[in-house]
Amino acid sequence: MLRSCAARLRTLGAPRWLPEGWRAPGSEPRAAQRSFSSEEVFHKDYAVPNPSWNKDLRLLFDQFTKKCEDGSWKRLSSYKRGCALRVKDFQTHFLDPKHMKEEQTSKAQLFTRSFDEGLGFEYVMFYSDVEKRMVCLFQGGPHLEGAPGFLHGGAIATIVDTTTGTCAVITGGVVMTANLNINYKRPVPLCSVVVINCQLDKVEGRKIFISCSVQSVDEKTLYSEATRYASASPEISVGSCCTCVTSAPLRTGEINVY
Amino acid sequence: MLRSCAARLRTLGAPRWLPEGWRAPGSEPRAAQRSFSSEEVFHKDYAVPNPSWNKDLRLLFDQFTKKCEDGSWKRLSSYKRGCALRVKDFQTHFLDPKHMKEEQTSKAQLFTRSFDEGLGFEYVMFYSDVEKRMVCLFQGGPHLEGAPGFLHGGAIATIVDTTTGTCAVITGGVVMTANLNINYKRPVPLCSVVVINCQLDKVEGRKIFISCSVQSVDEKTLYSEATRYASASPEISVGSCCTCVTSAPLRTGEINVY
Numbered sequence: 001m002l003r004s005c006a007a008r009l010r011t012l013g014a015p016r017w018l019p020e021g022w023r024a025p026g027s028e029p030r031a032a033q034r035s036f037s038s039e040e041v042f043h044k045d046y047a048v049p050n051p052s053w054n055k056d057l058r059l060l061f062d063q064f065t066k067k068c069e070d071g072s073w074k075r076l077s078s079y080k081r082g083c084a085l086r087v088k089d090f091q092t093h094f095l096d097p098k099h100m101k102e103e104q105t106s107k108a109q110l111f112t113r114s115f116d117e118g119l120g121f122e123y124v125m126f127y128s129d130v131e132k133r134m135v136c137l138f139q140g141g142p143h144l145e146g147a148p149g150f151l152h153g154g155a156i157a158t159i160v161d162t163t164t165g166t167c168a169v170i171t172g173g174v175v176m177t178a179n180l181n182i183n184y185k186r187p188v189p190l191c192s193v194v195v196i197n198c199q200l201d202k203v204e205g206r207k208i209f210i211s212c213s214v215q216s217v218d219e220k221t222l223y224s225e226a227t228r229y230a231s232a233s234p235e236i237s238v239g240s241c242c243t244c245v246t247s248a249p250l251r252t253g254e255i256n257v258y
Numbered sequence: 259m260l261r262s263c264a265a266r267l268r269t270l271g272a273p274r275w276l277p278e279g280w281r282a283p284g285s286e287p288r289a290a291q292r293s294f295s296s297e298e299v300f301h302k303d304y305a306v307p308n309p310s311w312n313k314d315l316r317l318l319f320d321q322f323t324k325k326c327e328d329g330s331w332k333r334l335s336s337y338k339r340g341c342a343l344r345v346k347d348f349q350t351h352f353l354d355p356k357h358m359k360e361e362q363t364s365k366a367q368l369f370t371r372s373f374d375e376g377l378g379f380e381y382v383m384f385y386s387d388v389e390k391r392m393v394c395l396f397q398g399g400p401h402l403e404g405a406p407g408f409l410h411g412g413a414i415a416t417i418v419d420t421t422t423g424t425c426a427v428i429t430g431g432v433v434m435t436a437n438l439n440i441n442y443k444r445p446v447p448l449c450s451v452v453v454i455n456c457q458l459d460k461v462e463g464r465k466i467f468i469s470c471s472v473q474s475v476d477e478k479t480l481y482s483e484a485t486r487y488a489s490a491s492p493e494i495s496v497g498s499c500c501t502c503v504t505s506a507p508l509r510t511g512e513i514n515v516y
Contacts, residue, residue: 081403107377107400108448111410114401119365119372142365143372145339152369153419157438158412165411180415181439190366 047078047125052118053139056193056217060137064126076125076166080113112162119143121159127170134170136163136196140188150187156214156224157182163196164210164228171200172208172230179229188214188223195219206231305336305383310376311397314451314475318395322384334383334424338371370420377401379417385428392428394421394454398446408445414472414482415440421454422468422486429458430466430490437487446472446481453477464490 049058067073112121123138138159146152161180168178188194198212207229214224307316325331370379381396396417404410419438426436446452456470465487472482 081406105400105407108403108406109401111402111404111413114377114403115372142363143367144369145366145372146369148339148366149363152416153423153436153438154412154416155369157415157419157440158410161411161415178411178442179440180411180442182415182437184436184438 043079045077045079046113047076047123050117050122052122052141054191054193057122057137057139060193060195060217061124064124064135064137067128068126072130073126073128076127078113078124079110081108081110112158115141115143121155123159123162125163125166127167132171132200134163134167134198136198137193138196139193140190142190145190147187149190151190153184156184156188159196160212160214160224160226161228163198164212164226167198167200167210167212168208168228168230171210172203180226181228182224182226184224186221186223193217194223201227301337303335303337304371305334305381308375308380310399311380312449312451315380315395315397318451318453318475319382322382322393322395325386326384330388331384331386334385336371336382337368339366339368370416373399373401379413381417381420383421383424385425390429390458392421392425392456394456395451396454397451398448400448403448405445407448409448411442414442414446417454418470418472418482418484419486421456422470422484425456425458425468425470426466426486426488426490429468430461430488438484439486440482440484442482444479444481451475452481459485461490466490 049061053061064073065075068075112123115121119141120143121138122141123136125134125136127134136159140151140155140159144151144155146155157180160182164180165178194214195217196212196214198210201209201211203209208231210228210230212226212228213222214226215222307319311319322331323333326333370381373379377399378401379396380399381394383392383394385392394417398409398413398417402409402413404413415438418440422438423436452472453475454470454472456468459467459469461467466489468486468488470484470486471480472484473480
C-alpha cells in the first residue's frame with residue numbers, strides 16, 4: 001500500500017503556501033461554528049491570543065499582525081487535529097490497524113495542541129514568502145517543565161521541529177525523511193516567551209536546508225540553534241514520509257499546520 | 259549568582275548511579291504515602307505498569323524487571339516533579355523571578371509526566387552499569403499525535419532527549435551544554451511500543467558521546483537514530499546548565515530522573 005502522500009496533496013490541490021484560511025479549489029468553506037462542542041474544539045483556530053498569553057506574546061502578535069496588513073507576512077492557522085474522515089483515510093494507507101484501537105483513535109490530538117489553555121504550547125507562526133522566513137512566537141507553559149523553572153529540552157525540540165517542519169513543507173512542498181540537529185546553549189525559563197526565527201538556507205535539487213534560532217524577546221539571549229535537513233519528493237512511501245506526516249496533518253479541504 | 263549545580267549535587271552526596279529508591283546519605287527516607295492528594299501525585303513513581311500499558315510494554319517491563327534480580331540492571335524511578343522547597347531553592351539561583359509568577363510555579367509539572375494516564379508519555383528506563391547501556395520502553399499515547407495515526411516528531415525528540423540526557427547524567431555526572439542530533443527514518447505509529455537503546459560511546463576528557471536507536475519491539479523496524487554530545491563539568495554556570503537541569507531535577511534527599 002504505497003500510495004503516495006504527494007498524490008493526496010495534489011488531489012487536494014494543495015499549494016506550497018499555507019496562509020490563514022486557505023482552502024483547496026472547489027472545497028467547502030469550514031463552518032464557523034459547529035453544534036457539537038468537540039467539533040468546535042477541533043475546528044477552533046488556536047493560533048490567536050487567549051487569556052493565558054502574557055504581555056510579551058500579545059505585543060509580538062500585534063506587531064506581526066500589523067506586518068500582515070500589506071500581505072508581505074501571513075499568519076498560519078493551527079488546529080487540534082484533522083477531521084475524522086481524513087484521519088481514517090490517512091490511517092488506512094499509512095498505518096497497520098493492529099497498532100491502534102478505535103478507542104485510542106478517538107482520543108488522538110495534535111501533540112502541540114493537546115494541553116489545556118496556557119499549560120503547554122502557546123504559539124503562533126507567521127511566514128514571509130518574500131523573505132522565505134518563518135517566525136514562531138512561543139510561550140512554554142508550566143506543564144512543559146524540565147528542571148524546576150525551566151523548559152524541558154524535549155519541549156524546545158518539539159517547537160523547533162514544528163517550526164522547521166512547517167517551514168520545510170511551505171518552501172519545499174511535501175518532504176520525506178528528516179534530520180533535526182539542535183544545540184542547546186542556555187536553559188529557557190518556564191512561562192517566558194521566545195522567538196524562533198526560521199529560514200530556508202538553500203535548496204539543492206530536492207534537498208532542503210533550514211536553520212533556526214531560539215531567542216529571547218529582546219534578542220539578547222540565544223537559547224538554542226538548530227538545523228533541519230529534508231528531502232522534497234513528489235512521491236512519498238510509507239517508510240519515508242516522516243517529515244511530511246509530522247508537518248502537515250490533513251483536514252477537509254485544506255492543509256493545516258501545527 | 260553563579261552558585262554551581264555541581265556543588266549542590268556534592269552537598270547531596272549525589273552518586274553517578276541513580277538506582278531505584280536511592281537517597282543521599284543522612285537524608286530522610288520518603289514517606290510511602292502522604293495525606294494530601296497532590297503530594298501523593300508528586301511522590302508517586304510513574305515508571306511502573308498502569309492499566310493503559312499494552313501487552314508489549316508489560317511483557318518488556320517483566321523481562322527487564324527479571325534482569326534486575328541479579329543487580330546487573332536497575333530500574334529508574336520517575337516522578338512528576340521535585341518538592342516545593344527544592345524547586346524554590348533551585349529557582350532562586352537559576353531563574354530571574356520576573357519570569358515566573360507564584361501561580362505558574364504551583365502548576366509546574368515535568369513535561370513527560372504531565373499527561374493523564376495513557377494519553378501521553380508512558381515509559382520506564384532501565385540501566386546496566388556493566389554494559390554502560392540504557393533502555394527506555396516507551397508507549398506514545400494519543401495526545402502525542404503528529405500526522406493522523408503517528409507520533410509527533412517532537413514527541414520522539416522528547417523521549418530521545420529524556421533517555422540520552424539521563425544516560426549522560428548517569429555516566430558523566432553533571433553535564434553542561436548539549437547537542438542533540440536526530441535522524442527520523444520512519445514514522446512511529448501512535449500507541450505502539452518502541453524500545454530506545456542508548457549507550458555511552460566514548461568519553462574524551464570531559465566530553466561525553468552518547469548514541470541511541472528507536473526500534474520496534476521485534477527490532478525489525480528502525481524508526482530513528484540519534485546522537486548526543488555533552489560536556490561533563492564539576493562547575494556549572496547559569497548560562498550553560500542546560501543538560502544538567504533538563505536531565506536531573508532535584509528532590510528532597512535524592513535525585514530523580516525523567
